[in-house]
Amino acid sequence: MTPETESDAEAEAAALEAGRLLFAGPCDFLISAADENQIPAFGLAEVAFAGRSNVGKSSLVNALTGRKTLARTSGTPGRTRLLNFFDLGGRLILVDLPGYGYARASKSDIERWTRLTRGYLKGRSELRRVCLLVDSRHGLKASDHQVMDELDKAAVSYQVVLTKADKMKPGPLARMAEETGKTLAKRPAAHPVCLITSAESGAGIAELRGALAALAEPRDKG
Numbered sequence: 001m002t003p004e005t006e007s008d009a010e011a012e013a014a015a016l017e018a019g020r021l022l023f024a025g026p027c028d029f030l031i032s033a034a035d036e037n038q039i040p041a042f043g044l045a046e047v048a049f050a051g052r053s054n055v056g057k058s059s060l061v062n063a064l065t066g067r068k069t070l071a072r073t074s075g076t077p078g079r080t081r082l083l084n085f086f087d088l089g090g091r092l093i094l095v096d097l098p099g100y101g102y103a104r105a106s107k108s109d110i111e112r113w114t115r116l117t118r119g120y121l122k123g124r125s126e127l128r129r130v131c132l133l134v135d136s137r138h139g140l141k142a143s144d145h146q147v148m149d150e151l152d153k154a155a156v157s158y159q160v161v162l163t164k165a166d167k168m169k170p171g172p173l174a175r176m177a178e179e180t181g182k183t184l185a186k187r188p189a190a191h192p193v194c195l196i197t198s199a200e201s202g203a204g205i206a207e208l209r210g211a212l213a214a215l216a217e218p219r220d221k222g
Helices: 003-024 057-065 107-123 142-154 170-184 205-213
Strands: 027-033 046-051 083-088 092-096 127-135 158-163
Touching: 003 205, 046 057, 046 107, 057 083, 057 092, 057 158, 057 205, 083 107, 107 127, 107 142, 127 142, 127 205, 158 170
Parallel strands: 046 092, 046 127, 127 158
Antiparallel strands: 027 083, 083 092
8 A cells, every 4th residue: 555545545434434423413403494594603614405205305304313213214205394404513514405306296386496505505605515416327317407506507516416326236336426527527617526325225325424524614613
């Protein structure tokens, strides 16, 4: 192992441990908001989770925090209709955003959810990153590209996280990640690394925790 490789390995191990420690701590529900104007400033960095209604967003949030019921899961897509805020150890706010792209929702509901989410994403100075969840079986859809267009325009940093990796074979999964990475390389506000995860098997969860821990407030803040 060369010194450079050893240094990279040590940095990766440190990131994974920081993520483990952060997400092993308390995670408490703060507030649900139907209007972005109802949301107070918490004084902490925030990370938001966005994605299509059937992408497994709530399952991933639960897997990250090691809790089965922190974010509500349902067999019916589109059940998250509010902005839900959680305090992760007093160092990071997790924000569960309403899903988008659910065809069975009423037009008025879709418009309200869209207005709520857009208002939050464009006007939240504490927001450090949006985790844009994409089903690894289907890849980026038109609605995902629309969200990325808006995030690029608003200069809001986002990172694509492929979900449900356990339902894909390694070859097709690797090709999907490669194709997604090529698309992200052309996007000005996109993080260059596309993460692969599975809430079912736990694949990629430690890596995602590490990436989010790097955005959290220092332990000695305040």
